[in-house]
Amino acid sequence: xxxxxxxxxxxxxxxxxxxxxxxxxxxxxxxxxxxxxxxxxxxxxxxxxxxxxxxxxxxxxxxxxxxxxxxxxxxxxxxxxxxxxxxxxxxxxxxxxxxxxxxxxxxxxxxxxxxxxxxxxxxxxxxxxxxxxxxxxxxxxxxxxxxxxxxxxxxxxxxxxxxxxxxxxxxxxxxxxxxxxxxxxxxxxxxxxxxxxxxxxxxxxxxxxxxxxxxxxxxxxxxxxxxxxxxxxxxxxxxxxxxxxxxxxxxxxxxxxxxxxxxxxxxxxxxxxxxxxxxxxxxxxxxxxxxxxxxxxxxxxxxxxxxxxxxxxxxxxxxxxxxxxxxxxxxxxxxxxxxxxxxxxxxxxxxxxxxxxxxxxxxxxxxxxxxxxxxxxxxxxxxxxxxxxxxxxxxxxxxxxxxxxxxxxxxxxxxxxxxxxxxxxxx
Numbered sequence: 001x002x003x004x005x006x007x008x009x010x011x012x013x014x015x016x017x018x019x020x021x022x023x024x025x026x027x028x029x030x031x032x033x034x035x036x037x038x039x040x041x042x043x044x045x046x047x048x049x050x051x052x053x054x055x056x057x058x059x060x061x062x063x064x065x066x067x068x069x070x071x072x073x074x075x076x077x078x079x080x081x082x083x084x085x086x087x088x089x090x091x092x093x094x095x096x097x098x099x100x101x102x103x104x105x106x107x108x109x110x111x112x113x114x115x116x117x118x119x120x121x122x123x124x125x126x127x128x129x130x131x132x133x134x135x136x137x138x139x140x141x142x143x144x145x146x147x148x149x150x151x152x153x154x155x156x157x158x159x160x161x162x163x164x165x166x167x168x169x170x171x172x173x174x175x176x177x178x179x180x181x182x183x184x185x186x187x188x189x190x191x192x193x194x195x196x197x198x199x200x201x202x203x204x205x206x207x208x209x210x211x212x213x214x215x216x217x218x219x220x221x222x223x224x225x226x227x228x229x230x231x232x233x234x235x236x237x238x239x240x241x242x243x244x245x246x247x248x249x250x251x252x253x254x255x256x257x258x259x260x261x262x263x264x265x266x267x268x269x270x271x272x273x274x275x276x277x278x279x280x281x282x283x284x285x286x287x288x289x290x291x292x293x294x295x296x297x298x299x300x301x302x303x304x305x306x307x308x309x310x311x312x313x314x315x316x317x318x319x320x321x322x323x324x325x326x327x328x329x330x331x332x333x334x335x336x337x338x339x340x341x342x343x344x345x346x347x348x349x350x351x352x353x354x355x356x357x358x359x360x361x362x363x364x365x366x367x368x369x370x371x372x373x374x375x376x377x378x379x380x381x382x383x384x385x386x387x388x389x390x391x392x393x394x395x396x397x398x399x400x401x402x403x404x405x406x407x408x409x410x411x412x413x414x415x416x417x418x419x420x421x422x423x424x425x426x427x
Contacts, residue, residue: 003218005190008038008197009047039072042203050080069095098125116144226257230302244293244307250314251322288312
């Protein structure tokens with residue numbers, strides 16, 4: 001049995017989240033907060049539909065997608081109001097895992113084919129609201145898309161007889177028996193629609209209900225039982241927590257069986273507090289959640305290593321790591337590339353927000369985008385010239401100059417390293 005996903009959808013109209021594609025009454029004013037709620041509370045993916053009717057509203061929706069992508073920790077598939085290939089590009093550049101094209105529109109077959117050839121089949125999803133388009137263009141959908149989003153209650157078994165492409169069903173039903181029936185259909189990879197898109201949706205509880213119905217839901221799954229671990233007298237096992245990108249050790253905490261199970265189910269690090277004698281989700285009060293990337297156990301089965309995506313600071317003092325008190329010895333000072341880029345980026349941001357007299361960075365910001373672009377062009381040319389020389393030293397200096405000016409451009413355009421890393425990883 002394949003794993004199933006819960007995929008809430010957000011319909012954006014006028015900068016707000018509305019209830020349905022044909023019901024523009026406001027569901028929630030703050031689209032970003034709604035997306036973050038879904039991400040923080042157990043959703044597996046997010047569908048975003050742009051229902052804009054003007055170019056200005058369309059650009060606003062694209063900007064909201066970009067801001068959503070910076071905050072959520074789940075994949076985003078987005079579409080709506082796509083009139084040309086440039087719209088597909090904007091949605092993908094906003095951070096969407098796939099751009100979703102409406103295959104029921106005139107000339108949609110040609111648009112999907114062009115998009116797949118330009119951006120790759122894996123970047124394209126199609127939305128359908130009737131059988132006719134699927135039956136008529138099934139070979140094109142199979143060849144040029146990697147996901148189908150059905151915007152209707154359909155005879156799902158018939159759909160699965162036509163195509164093997166994973167399907168997400170967007171349904172307006174609130175009846176659980178029908179939702180379970182949809183999820184049990186072999187070709188359905190995910191459930192979306194009104195029920196799973198409620199602003200206070202309890203994804204963990206509904207996944208539990210699905211599991212009781214024999215539906216295998218997406219979640220982490222431990223290949224060992226907690227009873228196989230070697231715990232102390234209190235039934236606790238220590239957990240070393242490490243940042244999955246920088247490999248920096250963030251903290252040490254403890255888990256009991258209940259907190260371990262909760263971590264596996266939710267994907268957020270949950271510990272047992274020895275002082276308070278109760279479970280605690282890291283970040284439940286500060287917002288500094290730790291999202292699980294991997295869990296490993298040592299050779300003696302008595303210590304866990306958690307690699308996490310840390311939001312904010314790990315330490316309650318505000319320090320990035322709890323291990324900041326130097327005691328003895330000389331620290332091995334090897335520059336971490338990611339840390340160096342982050343430090344320079346943060347320094348440039350600080351210059352923009354808090355200008356300093358005589359600062360070259362502020363000079364660039366004051367002169368504006370044209371000056372910044374001119375410098376980037378000049379530095380790129382300098383790299384080419386330097387690379388023609390036998391020595392690599394000059395090339396090293398010119399690349400460093402280019403990267404600095406590129407960071408200034410990133411800050412000017414509102415981009416950060418997370419945006420760049422996500423885009424590179426998606427390729």
